[in-house]
Amino acid sequence: MATGDKLQRSLFDEVMVPCYAPMDIIPVRGQGSRLWDQQQREYIDFAGGIAVSCLGHCHPVMVAALTEQAQQLWHLSNVMTNEPALRLAHKLTQLTFADKVFFANSGAEANEAALKLARRYAVDNFSADKDQIIAFDHGFHGRTFFTVTVGGQSSYSDGFGPKPQAITHIPYNDIAAITALISDKTCAVMMEPLQGEGGVISPNLEFMQQVRDLCDQHHALLIFDEVQTGNGRTGELFAYQGLGVTPDILTTAKSLGGGFPIAAMLTTAELGSHLKVGTHGSTYGGNPLACAVAEAVINEISQPAVLAGVKQREQWFRDALMQINSRYPIFREIRGKGLLLGAVLRPEWQGRARDILVAAGNEGLMVLVAGVDVVRFTPSLVIDKADIDEGMQRLETAIATLYHATA
Secondary structure, three states: OOOOOOOOOHHHHHHOOOOOOOOOOOEEEEEEOEEEEOOOOEEEEOOHHHHOOOOOEOOHHHHHHHHHHHOOOOOOOOOOOOHHHHHHHHHHHHHOOOOEEEEEOOHHHHHHHHHHHHHHHHHHHOOOOOOEEEEEOOOOOOOOHHHHHHOOOHHHHOOOOOOOOOEEEEOOOOHHHHHHHOOOOEEEEEEOOOEOOOOOEOOOHHHHHHHHHHHHHOOOEEEEEOOOOOOOOOOOOOHHHHOOOOOOEEEEOHHHHOOOOOEEEEEOHHHHOOOOOOOOOOOOOOOHHHHHHHHHHHHHHOOHHHHHHHHHHHHHHHHHHHHHHHHOOOEEEEEEEOOEEEEEEOHHHOOOHHHHHHHHHHOOEEOEEOOOOEEEEOOOOOOOHHHHHHHHHHHHHHHHHHHHHHO
16 A cells, blocks of 8 residues: 555455444544545534544644654653653643642543542552442443443443442432442542533532532542543633532543643642552653643633633534524533533434434534434534534534434
């Protein structure tokens, strides 16, 4: 196969493990909130690589940061540190509750580190019997065996043999359920401060405060998985900052690198001290290229004007979706916060979220699903109004096609 040959989707089936089922299109170029495929067909991107491309594609500050760092230093082992990692860690501690940072490559790895820290803290301060982890139905925390078991979707964790133990799931937003379950044997409660993959489900503020209080009463750690909600996605830099509840451990990834793989676990100095030398690690954690890009991303999205712009864009999305719904009533509600939004299908349209995704793709618009009943939107945090307007026109055309075919 010669360099420059136009590769076909069929090659995926030949050479890739079949754990994905990618669309037929193969994007080759992106700029802002637009993508172009091999045939130079244009798409508007309301998906953002599943809440990753927070500044869109090829944003100048990201390109500049990567180019500059690529000419200086690519990699060091963690036998040494590096300046981009130090700058990024310092920035994250300045902007959050945290004193300490651990860098990894993905949200799953950051969550793995958080869960290991919670168990280690319990062993060091109490006993090995304080091992229960409470998590929530329909939660999602990654694809390592530990994190996928803590996630509340058994279809992802079944079929791989014995699972990690002492993990219990309860309904999200259910105060009675967690009050009845939590005890002095609980070492951690892990939750998303807005469930993404599980259907874009917002937390009840009273519930969040009650979870925090119960964790304090039982000396359990509260872990917030902000892999999807973090880095400006909800209109705050991190979602916890808009809830009035501070976790003990926070994980972040996805938008942190704006498309360059990087993740982080944030915690306090006291908790961080339990990950002593040799207890955990990551070959690429703190990679200079990744940290240089992430620093540029954080510098951009932490600006008050950008965060305020997320809230403005949320309203643009909500207004446009409701206008579509007034003409083609297929949505029961629009839920979520900031630019993590879910359009929930009415009962007669349930199970057809993917149909809408495919129809939108046919019209040149990329959207997501969150389960079979919710169409999900996670676009760039700085998407232009013109791109939103045109994307919504394409979505309406797609929905109209399905609506008339169903009528």
